[in-house]
Amino acid sequence: DGGITQSPKYLFRKEGQNVTLSCEQNLNHDAMYWYRQDPGQGLRLIYYSQIVNDFQKGDIAEGYSVSREKKESFPLTVTSAQKNPTAFYLCASSIGNRFNSPLHFGNGTRLTVT
């Protein structure tokens, strides 16, 4: 079955540590995205990538970094510079970046930093 896999589901880290969230897709989608969700809030875009080896900052990119070395993979690193990293992180992909292409989401990673 095609889909988007995010791992792990729950992640705990100490303050000051960098942490990398995994996102893999086998849908053959060109575009991939990372969103952050805080309790009771909508989703906010962190980074997105339309093709391999290229990515753009979203609305809240500070304190985060990404790479896109393979079409299937778009890992997100939450660095120690991110002031409030505790959140629910969702990865998504779409066939292209046209306005009629829906995003398909993974099941998310819940990150807790103490």
Place this chain on the structure above:
Amino acid sequence: AQKITQTQPGMFVQEKEAVTLDCTYDTSDPSYGLFWYKQPSSGEMIFLIYQGSYDQQNATEGRYSLNFQKARKSANLVISASQLGDSAMYFCAMRERDNSKLTFGKGITLSVRP
């Protein structure tokens, strides 16, 4: 200015009845797509329905339909014959032609009563 506005407080509906979830949007781009997603308590984002700005008819997908009023910039989701499994958060989102990002509203919580 907010691009997607969902202002309803938590919504309640009796099982088997219909419910309308409101969404208004703001854009100057003539080409855009509107999407509704469902987020159960488990966290995954499930794509429900899409409406394009040039579509002449309201979109329908099973029990979901979209009441699209372009002049009023509203795209309300109608769920018919509510089921207990419909209890979740519902997000309206928009994607513009000139912007590959998918922008979300803050969501509406729907609770279905038996």
